[in-house]
Amino acid sequence: MKAARQGRAKAPRRGDGNRELVELHRRMWLIRAFEEKVSALYAAREIVGLLHLGIGQEAVAVGVCSLLDADDVVYGGHRSHGHAIAKGADLNRLMAELAGRATGYCCGKGGSMHVVAAETGFVTASGVVGGTVPLALGAAFAAREKGAGRVAVVFFGDGAGQTGPFHESLNIASLWGLPVIFVCENNGYAEFTPLSAHTKVERLARHAETYGIPSATVDGNDILAVRKAMGRAVDNARAGKGPTFVECLTYRLRGHYEGDPGKYRELSQLADWKKKDPIARFERVLKRRRAASAREFEKAESDARALVEEAAEFALSAPWPEPEETGTQVYA
């Protein structure tokens, strides 16, 4: 068991070459284009329900998942379309799920806040803030017992940091030395209220320190910074050195939910964060490194938009689930 873990830990750092970085840029565009399309379909009432978009936070999702293997598992929260896509979810089935169709990942029974793409290792999102944090510990426990060097990752926001299970989970993960990585997307607002009105501990990573968990607070709009912190976290988890807490400072460029008038934030604040758009920033880095041509950068966006158009077409032309499905799959 130990040998397997160490073997994994020594594996070369994946994806630092230009080709790999350009691929990450492409994945960020997939998420951005997907969510912008979802927003448009919601406005057109083609998609209904309660939608939380992570536009502006793509560097965290892609940066984190880029260091995971297919059989590492990821848990999300209520704002998790991007996490699922970053872990490899199929855009067509994901869009069909949001549109409530029978061909969606969950036959339309889950919807935006309950996406499950089990085959990709994206185990589940949750409509309850902080709800998946304990679940990820269980996945990490099982992974360690199986001894295959797998890790579990859970994404959550700063709002989860004031819940009881969050604190219980940090304590247990540390106590048991579990291979779990806590990824906090600290976007400064829990629903409509700034973090400063909810806690005096605005750097959530300080809680990790309390419980004896190594942590890093990074610029969450800088994908390379996210990857650097995450790389150490994954190495430690695979090597049996226990959990890590990675706090990513970021910002959602949309409201808490689609339709949120967003009166609680100054327009100037929004404008400042738009200047720090994670995709544009990464593109500038890649250009400086001459990682790709201008045409290739444009193509990343246009290809992504074409793929999500196809996904929308797939979703909206798919059948609705039959009414009898209401009462199926209650029990396994």
Added chain:
Amino acid sequence: MAELSYLEAIRSGLLAEMREDSSVYVFGEDVALGGPFGVTQGIAEELGVHRVVNTPISEGTVMGVAIGAALSGLRPVVEIMFVDFITLAMDQLVNHAAKLHYMSGGQLRVPLTVRVQCGVQGNMGAHHSQSLESWFLHVPGLKVVMPSNPADAESLMRDAIRDDNPVLFVEHRGLYFSRAEAPAGGSGLAMDRAAVLRTGADVTVAALSRMVVPALEAAEALAGEGISVEVVDLRSLVPLDVDTLVESVRKTSRLVVVHEAVEQGGVGAEVAARVQEEALYYLDSPILRVAAPNAPVPCTPPLESSFVPDRERVIEAVRHALSGQPT
């Protein structure tokens, strides 16, 4: 067949599954030390502390850990020391364990057993004495079983662990040291079937968990007067074996439901509704409930003993059902 206590039978069922299936793990407070009543005594010594995991007092998160482990292929058995503390784990149990199979369109399964013990025993007051099983009838996706004797406890424990759904396994503290014969390593009871423990012709008494004891005592006492009582042990609340109840009521035409939980919104209400849907025209008297009053469990001995239904209250209800008078 060996004579086992109810507590030993639970341990026997758990241990048998753990020996056969290396994916069965136990999580809970003090479980590696045997737990507060000794149900897990000796298991850590035999199978290792990695299989019997002591946890901090963090019920909500421990429930979530067990669910996450179940989603990753283990078959966890999580112990909530008193059912009263399950309030702390309700989000994980109700919003996650119960719903993930459905919400995922069948992609996920949660093969989880939740052991709790409930009921009035020992003047422990309202935070260590409740019977809360009816809450979980209202949560699609959960199964709920409440064994009343050692043989059922052993078998239902094995069935619960083997089930691919979350199962709430409700033990009664007051039964732990009651003894009866139980087949060694017994299993294979149909988990979803009620048991007719005594056949009778005049009144059906449906009881669950420890209330089976006063139900049988009442039946015995009434037999001396020529009143023939059929006693049905519900055993499983979800699924509820309505067929066995209806079959019995078609014969006796009268039904009394006995439980230790408070009357309002209890299992008796569900049983009465389900039975009348199928057997109303067979009934000669209203369906009656014998249950605790709508009050928290009091601590002091005289109040505590008046809180719990006993043989006399069951007898009174049976006589009432036979009198044909409205309550």
